[in-house]
Amino acid sequence: MEHLGSEELSAAVQVNKVAEKIRCSIAECYLLNVDMTDSETVSKIEYHTSCSVGFVMFSGSSVSAEELLKYADLAMYHSKKMGRNHISSFEPTMQKALMERTQLEADLRQSIVNGGEFELHYQAQVDCNGKVLGAEALIRWNHPIRGRVNPADFIPLAEETGMIVGVGTWVLQKGCETLVLWAKDSHTKHLKLAVNVSSRQLSQDNFVNQVIEILELTGANPTRLKLEITESMVVDNVQETIAKMHTLKKLGISFSMDDFGTGYSSLSYLQKLPLDQLKIDQSFVRNLSFDGHDSAIVKTIINLGENLSLNIIAEGVETDMQRDYLSKFGCLIFQGYLFSRPLPEDEFMAMVFSKTTRQD
Ligand code: C2E
Ligand code: MG
Ligand code: MG
Numbered sequence: 001m002e003h004l005g006s007e008e009l010s011a012a013v014q015v016n017k018v019a020e021k022i023r024c025s026i027a028e029c030y031l032l033n034v035d036m037t038d039s040e041t042v043s044k045i046e047y048h049t050s051c052s053v054g055f056v057m058f059s060g061s062s063v064s065a066e067e068l069l070k071y072a073d074l075a076m077y078h079s080k081k082m083g084r085n086h087i088s089s090f091e092p093t094m095q096k097a098l099m100e101r102t103q104l105e106a107d108l109r110q111s112i113v114n115g116g117e118f119e120l121h122y123q124a125q126v127d128c129n130g131k132v133l134g135a136e137a138l139i140r141w142n143h144p145i146r147g148r149v150n151p152a153d154f155i156p157l158a159e160e161t162g163m164i165v166g167v168g169t170w171v172l173q174k175g176c177e178t179l180v181l182w183a184k185d186s187h188t189k190h191l192k193l194a195v196n197v198s199s200r201q202l203s204q205d206n207f208v209n210q211v212i213e214i215l216e217l218t219g220a221n222p223t224r225l226k227l228e229i230t231e232s233m234v235v236d237n238v239q240e241t242i243a244k245m246h247t248l249k250k251l252g253i254s255f256s257m258d259d260f261g262t263g264y265s266s267l268s269y270l271q272k273l274p275l276d277q278l279k280i281d282q283s284f285v286r287n288l289s290f291d292g293h294d295s296a297i298v299k300t301i302i303n304l305g306e307n308l309s310l311n312i313i314a315e316g317v318e319t320d321m322q323r324d325y326l327s328k329f330g331c332l333i334f335q336g337y338l339f340s341r342p343l344p345e346d347e348f349m350a351m352v353f354s355k356t357t358r359q360d
Pocket of ligand 1: 051171196318335342
């Protein structure tokens with residue numbers, strides 16, 4: 001658009017008006033002719049569509065057309081992110097966020113090639129007497145310049161870009177090596193290890209073969225391995241997921257449904273999935289002591305688990321009060337800071353040794 005004047009604000013108002021006009025015109029309903037396959041008739045159906053608009057303001061020619069289109073594109077993606085059917089103006093922060101993300105992606109790619117920057121930490125899963133039954137493996141990324149990057153800051157990116165497949169393979173391999181190490185010691189040989197599996201990983205055609213290969217390569221006992229999946233990953237490909245789970249279960253591997261209650265849970269899927277455990281999400285545990293709604297949700301999940309013959313574990317248990325509520329409702333396995341933080345391998349082993357020695 002040209003001749004918008006020299007006042008930035010009034011120019012932006014004019015651009016917004018035009019963009020809004022375009023958005024509204026496109027949002028009007030269309031009538032489309034549809035050929036019915038089984039007859040000669042042509043039907044008309046109503047069709048609605050929406051559009052996401054992005055624009056960038058500029059004056060002079062110091063920025064190339066290519067750059068400007070890139071900025072407008074970023075603004076358009078922002079509109080999509082807002083739930084589509086929006087209009088956004090380019091802001092420099094969008095460029096900054098993109099650059100940070102691109103750098104993080106490049107660093108992560110490099111780390112996968114280099115190796116040696118990932119580490120597994122182990123967080124205890126305990127029974128109501130505090131006895132350690134096993135642990136959840138949680139990845140840590142120690143970047144030479146960034147320092148420790150938390151999984152919440154790189155796992156979603158790894159999932160979006162597909163890099164999670166490489167990361168997940170590393171986690172599974174390292175986890176299985178740990179199981180072999182545990183098997184050698186009387187204090188740790190009974191422990192189970194829960195490994196998080198992302199949806200992208202599970203949907204790989206060769207996922208089952210890869211797990212089998214890693215088990216064979218490391219010599220880990222499959223009955224000590226538990227895979228944590230989430231509700232969202234099941235919904236996309238139910239039949240395929242069920243088939244993969246059955247194959248792995250035949251080997252002795254068990255399955256836990258992570259973050260249970262936060263995703264799209266269909267009770268009919270839940271019944272069909274060969275699960276062993278439901279993991280109550282920490283968001284419900286957090287307010288357990290005083291929030292009536294969360295207590296009701298937790299009780300419902302526990303009843304559901306009992307009816308489906310699944311065992312129940314609660315994550316994010318931080319206080320005695322939360323533990324007491326949970327056990328009163330019938331949840332007898334816990335994970336959380338109250339018992340132990342996620343620990344490096346040697347510290348985790350030392351913690352188990354000291355606990356079992358004390359109990360002996
Ligand atoms: P998650 O699987 O639900 O793991 C539980 C998260 O809660 C962990 O965060 C853990 O450190 C934290 N946590 C444990 N106890 C408490 C507690 O008492 N209070 C609070 N506030 N938090 C607690 P972390 O390690 O930052 O991991 C975050 C998420 O990243 C994990 O959630 C999981 O979805 C993902 N993740 C971690 N490691 C892996 C991995 O190896 N593969 C994949 N695909 N995802 C992973
Ligand atoms: Mg988990
Ligand atoms: Mg969880």
